[in-house]
Amino acid sequence: MVHVAERTKRIEPSASSVATQRARELRAEGHDIISLTQGQPDFDTPDHVLEAAIKAMHAGETRYTPVMGTPALRDAIRFKFKRDNSLAYTDDQVMASNGGKQIVYNALMSTVEPGDEVIVTAPYWVSYPEMTKFAGGVPIEVLCREESGFKLTPEQLEMAITSKTRWLILNSPNNPSGAVYSGHELRILAEVLQPYERIMVMCDDIYEHIIFEGVEMATMAEAAPFMFDRTLTLNGVSKAYAMTGWRIGIAGGPEGLIKTMSKLQNQSTGNPSSVSQAAAIAALTGPQNLVFERTKAFQRRRDRVLEMLNDVSGLSCRRPEGAFYVYPNCKGLIGRKDPNGKVMKNDHDVVIYLMEEGGVAAVHGEAYGLSPHFRLSFADSMENLEEACRRIQSAIQALA
Numbered sequence: 525m526v527h528v529a530e531r532t533k534r535i536e537p538s539a540s541s542v543a544t545q546r547a548r549e550l551r552a553e554g555h556d557i558i559s560l561t562q563g564q565p566d567f568d569t570p571d572h573v574l575e576a577a578i579k580a581m582h583a584g585e586t587r588y589t590p591v592m593g594t595p596a597l598r599d600a601i602r603f604k605f606k607r608d609n610s611l612a613y614t615d616d617q618v619m620a621s622n623g624g625k626q627i628v629y630n631a632l633m634s635t636v637e638p639g640d641e642v643i644v645t646a647p648y649w650v651s652y653p654e655m656t657k658f659a660g661g662v663p664i665e666v667l668c669r670e671e672s673g674f675k676l677t678p679e680q681l682e683m684a685i686t687s688k689t690r691w692l693i694l695n696s697p698n699n700p701s702g703a704v705y706s707g708h709e710l711r712i713l714a715e716v717l718q719p720y721e722r723i724m725v726m727c728d729d730i731y732e733h734i735i736f737e738g739v740e741m742a743t744m745a746e747a748a749p750f751m752f753d754r755t756l757t758l759n760g761v762s763k764a765y766a767m768t769g770w771r772i773g774i775a776g777g778p779e780g781l782i783k784t785m786s787k788l789q790n791q792s793t794g795n796p797s798s799v800s801q802a803a804a805i806a807a808l809t810g811p812q813n814l815v816f817e818r819t820k821a822f823q824r825r826r827d828r829v830l831e832m833l834n835d836v837s838g839l840s841c842r843r844p845e846g847a848f849y850v851y852p853n854c855k856g857l858i859g860r861k862d863p864n865g866k867v868m869k870n871d872h873d874v875v876i877y878l879m880e881e882g883g884v885a886a887v888h889g890e891a892y893g894l895s896p897h898f899r900l901s902f903a904d905s906m907e908n909l910e911e912a913c914r915r916i917q918s919a920i921q922a923l924a
Contacts, residue, residue, distance in 0.1 A: 534657040538650050539891030540899075543875070547885035558912040559885040560900045563699060563849070565766040570814050573765060573806045573818075580802030589795045593620030593774075597801045598800065600808045601774045604759070607641075609746045611757065613776040614711045619786055620804070622796045624730050624760040624773035629655050630785035631726060631756055631775075632691070636661040640690040641861070645676045646893030647851065649699045653893070661690065665893050670842055670853060674701035674894075675709065678716045685716075691724050692717065694744065697731040700892050700899035701851045702844020704735060707742035714748030724781075725755045733764040733815050735846040736823045745776075753778050764815050765807040770800040774808075822848050825902040825909055832913035836920050848903040851889070855896050860923040868923070871896040882919030884912045 540561050547559035556563045580586075582803050592598065601618040605611040621627050628651065635644065638660035645666045646651045653663035664682050668674050681692070694713075696705040705713075717723055727744045745755040756777035761767040775782070795801075826843075829850055831839045838856030854874050861867050862881065868874050871889040877900050889897030902909055 531658055531660070533718050535654040538654075540887050541652060543879075543885055543887045547879065548884075550879070556883050557879065557885055558883060558903070558904075558908055559919075560904060560909075560912055561848075561887050562887050563763070563901055563903065564768050564817070565848070565903045566905060567764065567766040567818055569766050569770070569803075570807070570810075572810050573767065573787060573803045576806035576810075577799050577803040580799050585802055587798060588800050589801060590781070591790045591795050592618075593796065594798070594801050597805050600805045601776065604774070604808045605757065605776050609729075609743050609757070611743075611745055611752075611776060614779070616779045617782055618774065618776045619782050619789075620719060620796050620801060621773040621775070621785075621789060622793050623771040624728065624758055624762065625651060626789070626793065627756075627758040627760075627773045627775045628693075628726070628728065630788050631758075631781070632656055632659045632661065634781065634784040634788050635724070636690055639688060641686060641688040642691040643681070643684050643689060644693050644893070645695075647674060647698065647701050647889065647897070648693070648893050649695055650891055652693050652695075655861060662688070664689070667894060668703075669894070674698060674703040674842070674851075675705060676713065678712050681713055681716045685720060685723070689720065689723050691726055693726045693728065693755075695728040695730075696741075696743075697735060697844075697846025698887075699731065699847055700849045700887075700897075701842070702847045703844040704739050704741060706740050706748040710742055710744050710747035714744060714751045717754075718750060721754070723754070723817055727755060727757045729757060729759045731763050731847040733812075734819050734822055734828065734848060737845075738820070739845045741846070756781060761804045761807045766818075767800075767803065767807060770797070770803055772796055772800050772804040772820065774804075822902065823904055825904075826850065828906065829900070829902050829909055829913060832910065832917065836917050838920055838923070845907070848901055850900050850902060851892075852900070853896050853897055854889075857920065857923065858896055863922055863924075871898050873899060878916060878919055881922075882915045884915050884919075 543561040636659040642656040656663040758775040760773040841852040875888045
């Protein structure tokens with residue numbers, strides 16, 4: 525018997541990964557499944573980014589680099605934060621990691637003591653509470669319902685704060701709801717936090733450039749400068765530049781925190797891939813027009829998916845302002861029966877039915893802390909999305 529550390533029992537596998545794997549298994553068995561479970565752009569990495577990586581390989585840039593990233597990449601990170609967010613960081617206040625997920629992990633493991641509380645707004649990205657628990661902390665889930673735009677209110681924040689609160693995590697644009705906080709909304713939240721000097725804010729802006737219809741995008745340290753020294757701003761190249769497999773996350777924050785996160789990274793993974801760093805420089809500092817063109821494509825897909833889903837009796841879907849997910853409310857399906865007489869008791873039953881009977885893989889809302897909903901990614905071709913929506917329509921019409 526292999527001894528398994530007790531701390532590993534605090535966490536669960538990612539629900540989106542589990543759903544994606546189940547879709548793969550069904551496909552392998554011969555089932556026709558359209559999987560809309562992963563947050564992964566279907567576009568290719570831009571050519572100029574590929575060329576930068578190839579050039580770096582031929583130039584021999586295939587060795588260890590500084591743990592925090594090469595000087596050139598850290599310059600590019602500082603350039604990006606200044607250009608996009610009006611945030612001025614020094615070289616010692618920025619770092620790169622093996623994806624945005626490692627930034628979150630490094631930050632929580634570097635700061636959370638047993639019993640410390642981390643406020644996470646539901647719906648949330650599935651890893652926030654799991655990483656908090658792994659660090660020995662306690663995730664405090666605050667339900668941000670559809671009627672409030674899936675956003676945290678200042679009243680909710682005030683009520684959630686205790687003497688044990690260490691972090692507030694904000695994700696905007698939000699995965700899975702697509703909600704985007706304005707600068708005004710962030711300033712109001714910052715005013716609540718201002719007296720509580722112990723509390724840090726983690727702003728996960730990984731979907732920053734995927735916003736629709738001129739919606740204002742802001743981040744906490746920009747909207748409330750008095751929170752600059754208490755805010756970790758994280759981003760990456762995965763979503764905007766279709767570079768999920770390159771594994772580069774970036775962050776800017778207080779020097780002491782960045783230094784500690786770098787020390788942890790040094791003893792875990794070491795530096796990110798040297799070639800991926802060269803590619804990330806090209807992505808962050810190169811032409812940005814392709815990002816905007818692809819966002820327009822995402823918006824067209826979003827609009828079509830919304831049109832088709834909102835035409836289904838039992839579903840209602842709020843218009844996401846950013847990211848590439850829809851988060852339909854399936855309250856109207858709870859209590860209905862499938863053709864075999866099975867009752868839909870919750871959103872998990874709904875997504876299992878849609879996958880096994882409708883041929884569409886989604887992720888249930890309970891995994892994101894807010895039911896009854898499910899998440900669909902529209903980072904897929906229009907053809908696949910329309911076919912998936914037709915299948916959903918047909919499957920739901922078959923419910924009694």
